[in-house]
Amino acid sequence: MAALDSHSRIRRANDAMLALLDRDTSEVRDIAFTDLLHPDSRSRLRVGFDQLRLGRTGRLTEYVKVPRPENAVGGNLTALRMRADARADSPLLVLVQLDPPTPECPPGGARPTLLGEMEARILEKVAAGASTVQLAGQLHLSCKGIEYHVSAMLRKLDVPNRPALVSRAYTLGILSSGSWPPRVQQEYVKSP
Structure with missing residues (x-):
């Protein structure tokens, strides 16, 4: 879990989020959350965060990938506005649930090959x-x-x-x- 400010910068992150990002608190504080994600996940998430912050949606759920030294790991990200009002400066709460390992998707987070x-x-x-x-x-x-x-x-x-x-x-x-x-x-x- 991570708490983001109104500009999507990380204010706080729990141990699980720090482990997912493979960084410590000093490395992520004040960094835009989207900058820590795989490039394929960034633009959709930036737009989604803006929509959420402006009150155009109540909840954001996106599949994201997080780059790791050996490979990218993926999971579902859920973001919520921390204030009930639709002020543009409302902070966000972000949760990421990793894909469960399967026989085709080993614990390292490698995605299964899907297509011929x-x-x-x-x-x-x-x-x-x-x-x-x-x-x-x-x-x-x-x-x-x-x-x-x-x-x-x-x-x-x-x-x-x-x-x-x-x-x-x-x-x-x-x-x-x-x-x-x-x-x-x-x-x-x-x-x-």
């Missing part, structure tokens, strides 16, 4: 707006083959349609934010 090479290529092109027919022509597959891979990704990410698939992929950090054309990060692609 073809699925990754298809996801990138879907995120760029390509249709099934365009994908089939570009990737030398049938339309049914494209639909098969898209359906598999919809199930894997538990979403109902293509726009939700792209949105979930960005939220989970599978698609790298800030790049065009969209790119799947290699840590989410199965090794051949």
Whole structure:
């Protein structure tokens, strides 16, 4: 848990947050919380903090990644305004719950590989707006083959349609934010 001031700078952090950030109190005090996160998490969180602080939302929940020396660890961040009023200078309370380790996701925090090479290529092109027919022509597959891979990704990410698939992929950090054309990060692609 961390308490942030109205400019999203860390005022206090408990031992669990300091361990997550791999820093001590003197290293994090007065640092913008978002500066300690993986670059893919920063811009969404800055906007979310502003919306929360201005009272446009009551709670912020985002999937974030925290860089570590060996790899990034991920988890759900929840932020709340500490005052009930919607003043722009309201401080924030931030909680981060790490993903539980699974057999595919060992305790070091490495993310499981989710997508095959073809699925990754298809996801990138879907995120760029390509249709099934365009994908089939570009990737030398049938339309049914494209639909098969898209359906598999919809199930894997538990979403109902293509726009939700792209949105979930960005939220989970599978698609790298800030790049065009969209790119799947290699840590989410199965090794051949």
